[in-house]
Amino acid sequence: MLNSSIIRKTPTDLRVRPNLNDYDLQRRMFGWDEAARALEGLPGGGLNIAWEAVDRHASGPLRDKTAFRFLGADSASRDISFAELSRLTNRFANVLRRLGVRKGERLFLLAGRMPELYVALLGGLKSGAVVSPLFSAFGPEPIITRVNLGGCKVLLTTDLLYRRKVSQWRERMPSLELVLLVGEDGGRTDIPGTFDLATLMDEADDACDIERTSPEDMALLHFTSGTTGMPKGAIHVHAAAVTHHATGRYALDLHPDDIYWCTADPGWVTGTSYGVIAPLLHGVTSIIDREEFDAERWYGILQQQEVSVWYTAPTAIRMLMKAGDGLAAKYRFPRLRFVASVGEPLNPEAVWWGKKVLGLPIHDNWWQTETGGIMIANTPAFDIKPGSMGRPLPGVDAFIVRRNEATGEITVVAEPDVEGELALRSGWPSMFRGYLDNEARYRKCFVGDLYLTGDLVRRDADGYFWFIGRVDDIIKSAGHLIGPFEVESALMEHPGVAEAGVIGTPDPVVGERVKAFVSLRQGYDDSEALRTELLAHARKRLGAAVAPKEIAFLAALPRTRSGKIMRRLLKARELGLPEGDVSTLEGGASS
Numbered sequence: 121m122l123n124s125s126i127i128r129k130t131p132t133d134l135r136v137r138p139n140l141n142d143y144d145l146q147r148r149m150f151g152w153d154e155a156a157r158a159l160e161g162l163p164g165g166g167l168n169i170a171w172e173a174v175d176r177h178a179s180g181p182l183r184d185k186t187a188f189r190f191l192g193a194d195s196a197s198r199d200i201s202f203a204e205l206s207r208l209t210n211r212f213a214n215v216l217r218r219l220g221v222r223k224g225e226r227l228f229l230l231a232g233r234m235p236e237l238y239v240a241l242l243g244g245l246k247s248g249a250v251v252s253p254l255f256s257a258f259g260p261e262p263i264i265t266r267v268n269l270g271g272c273k274v275l276l277t278t279d280l281l282y283r284r285k286v287s288q289w290r291e292r293m294p295s296l297e298l299v300l301l302v303g304e305d306g307g308r309t310d311i312p313g314t315f316d317l318a319t320l321m322d323e324a325d326d327a328c329d330i331e332r333t334s335p336e337d338m339a340l341l342h343f344t345s346g347t348t349g350m351p352k353g354a355i356h357v358h359a360a361a362v363t364h365h366a367t368g369r370y371a372l373d374l375h376p377d378d379i380y381w382c383t384a385d386p387g388w389v390t391g392t393s394y395g396v397i398a399p400l401l402h403g404v405t406s407i408i409d410r411e412e413f414d415a416e417r418w419y420g421i422l423q424q425q426e427v428s429v430w431y432t433a434p435t436a437i438r439m440l441m442k443a444g445d446g447l448a449a450k451y452r453f454p455r456l457r458f459v460a461s462v463g464e465p466l467n468p469e470a471v472w473w474g475k476k477v478l479g480l481p482i483h484d485n486w487w488q489t490e491t492g493g494i495m496i497a498n499t500p501a502f503d504i505k506p507g508s509m510g511r512p513l514p515g516v517d518a519f520i521v522r523r524n525e526a527t528g529e530i531t532v533v534a535e536p537d538v539e540g541e542l543a544l545r546s547g548w549p550s551m552f553r554g555y556l557d558n559e560a561r562y563r564k565c566f567v568g569d570l571y572l573t574g575d576l577v578r579r580d581a582d583g584y585f586w587f588i589g590r591v592d593d594i595i596k597s598a599g600h601l602i603g604p605f606e607v608e609s610a611l612m613e614h615p616g617v618a619e620a621g622v623i624g625t626p627d628p629v630v631g632e633r634v635k636a637f638v639s640l641r642q643g644y645d646d647s648e649a650l651r652t653e654l655l656a657h658a659r660k661r662l663g664a665a666v667a668p669k670e671i672a673f674l675a676a677l678p679r680t681r682s683g684k685i686m687r688r689l690l691k692a693r694e695l696g697l698p699e700g701d702v703s704t705l706e707g708g709a710s711s
């Protein structure tokens with residue numbers, strides 16, 4: 121059967137010697153103290169993410185190498201070398217200092233994926249500011265909530281976004297003192313109550329004393345995706361770079377001559393940890409595309425830019441699948457050698473699709489805003505079991521735990537194939553250090569030295585982890601615990617299904633009934649006949665107890681801006697309940 125088969129690593133899959141090649145040995149040998157030595161530390165002591173990512177290379181042999189290649193709407197591109205990135209980020213840090221921004225003060229970023237966004241992120245870190253990148257598509261309310269929660273003092277945005285989303289609401293953001301503007305069209309800006317960044321950058325010095333931050337100093341604030349509820353603000357420190365470096369090495373297999381493309385926006389933790397920090401730490405060239413998803417464009421980028429390592433998300437893969445294999449067949453990807461995905465479970469169907477269409481399997485990996493970096497991954501070092509999120513990386517100890525509802529006590533499950541909550545032993549460097557303004561919630565995540573993730577998983581006898589669902593999304597039907605992912609994956613096996621989202625709806629007899637929402641691939645109509653066919657297909661694959669009783673067709677499923685299916689919204693809409701926080705809803709009222 122498709123689900124239980126294994127993709128064995130072949131020489132085509134492994135065109136270079138992987139950084140992780142002996143999983144057991146390298147896991148045994150690994151220690152975070154040792155891993156930290158891969159970073160240099162600031163001259164004179166301390167640790168600063170930006171120095172490790174940029175300046176360390178800018179003064180060495182990589183100084184003229186392209187750090188970022190920015191792609192614009194047309195075919196225009198702009199390359200920025202490590203040396204130039206160092207100068208620009210120095211200038212930006214000096215701009216902040218001149219404006220009186222001090223260590224620990226908060227800099228928020230609200231801009232499309234333009235060079236200034238990246239310069240500000242890294243320059244902000246150099247100045248000792250705490251940086252929080254937001255999605256530029258956020259509307260005023262999500263911006264106001266986050267600015268207030270994070271105590272934002274400085275905001276970098278564009279003239280257009282400022283006019284549309286910030287200027288009229290400034291009195292509702294009392295902490296916001298300084299606004300730095302970039303011209304959306306690249307020109308200068310002149311709006312009362314703001315500073316034109318280009319002018320300040322011209323006046324700033326090329327040299328800068330990087331703030332002597334310590335590993336435990338706060339560096340970044342990332343808001344969670346809001347898939348299960350109100351987004352939470354997770355606090356991260358400069359030491360996180362140690363994890364970014366180690367995981368870039370082992371989970372993304374970065375090598376110095378790679379052309380790397382992480383498709384995530386820095387408004388989502390993936391776009392910062394792996395779109396900015398990890399590749400720079402490895403001295404690798406990154407592609408940054410300013411445009412949004414478009415199947416032809418994306419295939420074109422993979423081909424033309426000769427991307428060798430690609431990190432994307434299940435939603436994008438599903439959209440490429442939806443666009444049809446004929447489109448993919450027009451392109452060639454001879455340089456592509458490693459593909460990884462994160463953010464949601466990756467259906468086995470999608471892993472196989474990668475093998476067929478890209479010529480490479482897709483390596484699913486698992487982590488959260490809270491973990492700051494990849495924790496469990498399919499790596500080059502072992503075969504892939506499609507549908508599994510892989511095995512814990514070196515330095516990560518993962519457990520399955522069961523919680524006693526009455527006493528709150530935790531037991532660690534040793535046997536394989538038992539479902540339970542995924543827990544991680546605390547202590548990896550990129551672990552979040554708190555939720556903004558929510559100490560109680562933060563404490564609730566820990567029992568002893570275990571961090572409880574809120575995800576239900578199972579581990580098989582070979583040590584592979586299988587995602588079952590969010591603890592909150594599990595469906596209880598006639599005494600069965602049903603994970604939506606299993607049902608969604610079975611539906612995805614049908615050639616007509618592009619995406620599926622599964623929820624439980626209340627039922628007086630069985631507790632909850634399984635209901636599926638499905639969007640179709642091109643060429644399929646939402647007919648009664650197809651509905652019956654899908655119901656039968658699911659029953660055959662899953663058995664009557666687990667298969668959906670009802671299927672509804674939707675043109676598209678509601679998704680977060682980071683691409684996750686919002687099952688809670690499907691459920692609220694189904695039950696006529698309030699939708700709750702929809703600030704992260706893609707295409708929502710906010711943009």
Ligand code: ATP
Nearest residue numbers: 344345346347348349463464465485486488489587
């Ligand atoms: P919120 O916490 O606000 O509800 P969120 O949990 O979606 O949002 P993120 O931190 O962006 O916010 O996402 C982490 C979660 O995404 C994980 O806890 C898990 O549920 C899901 N996830 C990430 N990667 C994978 C994966 N490879 N397989 C399955 N689920 C994944």
Ligand code: MG
Nearest residue numbers: 344345348488
């Ligand atoms: Mg979460």
